[in-house]
């Protein structure tokens with residue numbers, strides 16, 4: 001299954017109220033999958049704490065280098081796999097699927 005990761009193509013990351021870094025809001029919403037992935041790879045979820053490690057260290061951590069080379073959670077397949085929705089606006093929180101018809105027609 002090929003993945004076209006929106007997180008590596010301009011979509012915003014997500015930082016939780018606890019100060020944990022997630023590659024996107026989808027993975028945060030389904031974070032049990034990331035926890036399971038981390039356990040299988042012998043990582044600890046505290047590895048994604050920017051409160052503990054700082055932003056740069058967390059983003060460039062072995063945890064996320066490994067994750068960005070795998071995307072082995074169902075959320076990534078669903079949102080960014082071959083049947084994932086199309087993203088056309090780089091760097092914006094709203095993507096084509098989420099726009100309502102009026103916004104799409106007016107070009108907003």
Ligand code: SF4
Nearest residue numbers: 005007023024076080
């Ligand atoms: S669902 Fe996965 S591949 Fe898609 S943006 Fe989020 S982390 Fe990246």
